[in-house]
Amino acid sequence: MTRPAPQPHAYYESNRLLAEYAEFHFGDTWYGVENFPKALAERALAAMAGKPRGKALDLGCACGRASFELAKQFDEVEGIDFSANFVHLASEMARQGSVRYPLTEEGELTSERTRSLKDMGLDACASKVSFYQGDACNLEGRFTDYDLVLAANLIDRLYKPRLFLNNIHQRINDAGILLIASPYTWMEEHTPKDEWIGGFQKDGEDYTTLDGLKEILSPNFRLIQAPEKVPFVIRETQHKFQHTLSEVTLWERLPR
Amino acid sequence: MTRPAPQPHAYYESNRLLAEYAEFHFGDTWYGVENFPKALAERALAAMAGKPRGKALDLGCACGRASFELAKQFDEVEGIDFSANFVHLASEMARQGSVRYPLTEEGELTSERTRSLKDMGLDACASKVSFYQGDACNLEGRFTDYDLVLAANLIDRLYKPRLFLNNIHQRINDAGILLIASPYTWMEEHTPKDEWIGGFQKDGEDYTTLDGLKEILSPNFRLIQAPEKVPFVIRETQHKFQHTLSEVTLWERLPR
Numbered sequence: 001m002t003r004p005a006p007q008p009h010a011y012y013e014s015n016r017l018l019a020e021y022a023e024f025h026f027g028d029t030w031y032g033v034e035n036f037p038k039a040l041a042e043r044a045l046a047a048m049a050g051k052p053r054g055k056a057l058d059l060g061c062a063c064g065r066a067s068f069e070l071a072k073q074f075d076e077v078e079g080i081d082f083s084a085n086f087v088h089l090a091s092e093m094a095r096q097g098s099v100r101y102p103l104t105e106e107g108e109l110t111s112e113r114t115r116s117l118k119d120m121g122l123d124a125c126a127s128k129v130s131f132y133q134g135d136a137c138n139l140e141g142r143f144t145d146y147d148l149v150l151a152a153n154l155i156d157r158l159y160k161p162r163l164f165l166n167n168i169h170q171r172i173n174d175a176g177i178l179l180i181a182s183p184y185t186w187m188e189e190h191t192p193k194d195e196w197i198g199g200f201q202k203d204g205e206d207y208t209t210l211d212g213l214k215e216i217l218s219p220n221f222r223l224i225q226a227p228e229k230v231p232f233v234i235r236e237t238q239h240k241f242q243h244t245l246s247e248v249t250l251w252e253r254l255p256r
Numbered sequence: 257m258t259r260p261a262p263q264p265h266a267y268y269e270s271n272r273l274l275a276e277y278a279e280f281h282f283g284d285t286w287y288g289v290e291n292f293p294k295a296l297a298e299r300a301l302a303a304m305a306g307k308p309r310g311k312a313l314d315l316g317c318a319c320g321r322a323s324f325e326l327a328k329q330f331d332e333v334e335g336i337d338f339s340a341n342f343v344h345l346a347s348e349m350a351r352q353g354s355v356r357y358p359l360t361e362e363g364e365l366t367s368e369r370t371r372s373l374k375d376m377g378l379d380a381c382a383s384k385v386s387f388y389q390g391d392a393c394n395l396e397g398r399f400t401d402y403d404l405v406l407a408a409n410l411i412d413r414l415y416k417p418r419l420f421l422n423n424i425h426q427r428i429n430d431a432g433i434l435l436i437a438s439p440y441t442w443m444e445e446h447t448p449k450d451e452w453i454g455g456f457q458k459d460g461e462d463y464t465t466l467d468g469l470k471e472i473l474s475p476n477f478r479l480i481q482a483p484e485k486v487p488f489v490i491r492e493t494q495h496k497f498q499h500t501l502s503e504v505t506l507w508e509r510l511p512r
Binding site: 031193 | 455464498
């Protein structure tokens with residue numbers, strides 16, 4: 001996997017992005033759209049009703065909000081992200097119970113925000129979560145035996161999403177749940193076009209990402225409810241927001 | 257002014273962007289947010305009540321929707337954009353009364369849209385508008401004698417916004433109106449940091465873009481009403497949207 005050379009403003013940009021995601025996970029809501037990692041965790045927990053809730057994996061955890069939310073009911077939650085910066089912030093939240101970051105208002109003007117687990121009713125969850133830097137397409141063997149794997153806004157940022165989807169069942173217990181959420185925003189800078197799992201024509205017909213998911217996952221999973229589009233909003237400045245719909249699908253691991 | 261070298265996917269990207277803006281100007285609305293160029297034209301026309309409505313300039317006109325809307329009351333409207341692609345589409349709409357473009361749904365899947373002036377109640381306006389490629393920082397001398405200049409989502413994309421703002425009064429008739437709308441999204445790829453007119457600290461205090469506008473424009477204009485944040489939504493795919501607030505300020509040209 002080749003990576004672009006660091007850009008002149010890469011450090012500033014990466015810090016700005018970190019603050020955006022910290023606010024996305026722990027901050028205010030806009031346009032009446034509820035907190036997205038929390039909303040996903042709630043959907044996952046609803047699907048786990050009556051099932052064992054031993055260990056969960058939050059893959060592409062970013063700043064970790066869903067991990068904390070899942071720990072309300074799971075014994076143990078592991079969060080993994082490709083970005084060491086994100087993992088560092090998530091770990092800091094778990095260790096200290098709060099984080100502080102500079103939110104962009106306009107241009108280079110910022111305002112400081114402090115967010116705490118206590119204010120989110122999550123302080124009892126900190127001891128059950130742990131965060132690791134890792135690559136969803138090349139996970140270490142120790143990350144296995146999960147009752148739930150949550151993959152939120154992940155698959156369209158992987159360099160080999162098919163590889164990930166072909167193998168993830170090996171890490172999920174029988175009757176365990178895989179939750180995938182994605183806006184299916186395929187971009188060649190993240191995923192080479194020949195690795196896209198949908199969003200193109202095949203045999204002269206539209207072949208969507210949902211078609212691809214069904215084809216790839218069906219040997220090992222069954223889709224347990226109708227796909228649902230869940231909105232999220234990421235604040236970039238006081239005036240500029242990304243307003244996106246992420247399609248949530250819930251898959252139950254077939255018995256081995 | 258130096259420009260980056262063309263990128264491998266520049267042609268595809270520029271066509272995708274053109275379709276995004278065609279839909280932004282002539283297409284559907286989302287999240288209950290009204291058509292933005294139309295909303296701005298209506299605010300401008302309201303401010304022109306009782307004033308001469310001879311000639312208007314729509315600077316940074318993109319696909320031209322505001323130009324057509326202004327032509328409901330103005331004798332003549334000129335639209336100028338830096339992008340020849342945008343000007344071409346706007347001109348095509350004026351000449352043919354309709355345009356057709358491929359809207360991105362997911363990945364490279366698209367669906368065709370056709371939009372007509374008639375469906376927007378604007379067919380009588382086509383003969384009053386004309387579109388030109390041009391640079392707001394270096395306008396030809398013939399673009400002058402306007403009763404209204406509309407500058408929508410323009411100033412934070414200029415390489416020398418101060419130069420533009422320092423000179424625009426020369427092209428506006430006495431008691432004419434300048435409408436500026438901007439989310440103040442300053443980015444160094446468009447505007448070198450030393451050309452930003454606000455969004456930084458000055459003498460240890462926050463200095464906003466609105467502060468900068470007031471300082472630069474006050475010798476030749478008076479602010480005639482309180483700034484107003486007007487939302488707009490740009491659809492990128494069926495799932496991904498930019499949801500932005502553009503601050504609208506209305507300025508009346510002081511007598512010479």
